[in-house]
Amino acid sequence: MARRTMLPVLGVAGAAGLWEAATRSRLVSPTDVPTLSSTLAVVAELLGSATFWAGAGDTVRSWALGLLVSAAIAIPLGYAAGASRWVWQFVRIPVEALRPIPPIVILPLALLVLRGGSPFTILLIMQGTLWPLLIQTTYGVRTIDAVVLDTARSYRLGWWRRVIFVRLPAALPIVTNALKLAAATAFAVALVAELVGGAPGLGQLLVVAINGNDLPRAYALAVVAGVFGMLLAAVFTLLQRRVAATR
């Protein structure tokens, strides 16, 4: 199937050619959009620079910490809310009221109280990822087949065993899917925090490039951020396949 690999390559090459042609021919002014070739040259330069890797490290660290803290709170709580109606009813109204609030909304306050930096980024990531994770986990735990639960009970599996061997594996696919979505959200929110809130990382490098009127560098950073996002998505897709395969 040569066509399978040929077409995507053609598509990407076509888009790249269009970008280069539009900027070369001055159809799009170079003060608005830099040429592809100059952007790619800066990408190569970035990959060899220490400031870039320090920034990327900052972004990835906030991303990972934010996601971890969210998961550590949301998954046990969502688990409890899925297993017990009482818990769900107790937290329902605040959860449903806080969930649709975009993380950007609490940015001004978080900036004020935490003055940028890592806790600030993590808080914003939590607002973006904690609620969806919690609700998805609740769904996952609740959608377990009643027959399976009854079977476990009739085999006199204790509460702890039911939790670990029956409910947890049943909820796992939905939870991993929610984690995958949360990972993408967390990455975007980390960049927002850096870009608007000035936390250190790729977003801040981008602001510096824009303020210094260095367009090729800004575009190069955007391209690299896109590639990073794709890598993160790929890692979580792999994790999801793994989980699906063990069942």
Place this chain on the structure above:
Amino acid sequence: MSRAAGLLWQAVLPAGLIVAYELAAGRARNPYFPVLGDIATAFRAAWLGPGFTEHVLPSIANLTAGYLIGVVAGVGGGVLLGRARVLHGLFAPLAGFCLTLPVVVLLPLAVVALGVGSAMRIGVIVYSVFFVVLVNTTAGMRAVDTSLTDVGAAYRIGPVRRLFLLLLPAAAPYIVAAARVALSAAVLVMVLSEMVGAQHGIGAVTLLAQQDFRYDRMWAGMVLLALLGYLFNAAFAVVERFTVVRWGMVAGTGEGVS
């Protein structure tokens, strides 16, 4: 539990949180955390009256325009990519890349190319909506059962009717789910687009209030944005119930779980 007891039980935590905030704010007198009365006063001053036409309406107009353009274009593009294999091969990888590229990194680039006016704001909202809807519509189109299309072909249903009577309804669950996700994204991007160098709009007023140390006004902005996020989500659920759920295309997601 009885219904009344259930309602009471549900109200414990939210009521407790509000009372706790009011008491703590009244005692601490921390300017960062004004009492609820002050927030309400600032809310009225900032958003009702002239502020409504100057800041709230433009924000909502940009959001509506960007969202609708993004959804319509995304569904249209998704139909093409989902049904034409060559186009899918050519553009699916690019669309995947654009989907994972957070729109926030494009924002400064869009400001350079388009300025800080409505064109830029609508543009970034369209971007954030378009690719989510495009990729999911494509997936929905490709997941249509072939026996369904075969039956359509056997009955010699024309291409237009096939699209509207067979393909789009079959792909509706994907499209609706994407439209819901895209709405949250659009609200976020709307606020974000107003936080970079603009004077008008809810996001701009909120961020400027923070920089001017007018914290009650900042809180008023946060409350309005939270309300809007909540209302848009609720409005989506209502529209969903009276359209696609009634037509039997998707099961009602029903807010939350209960």
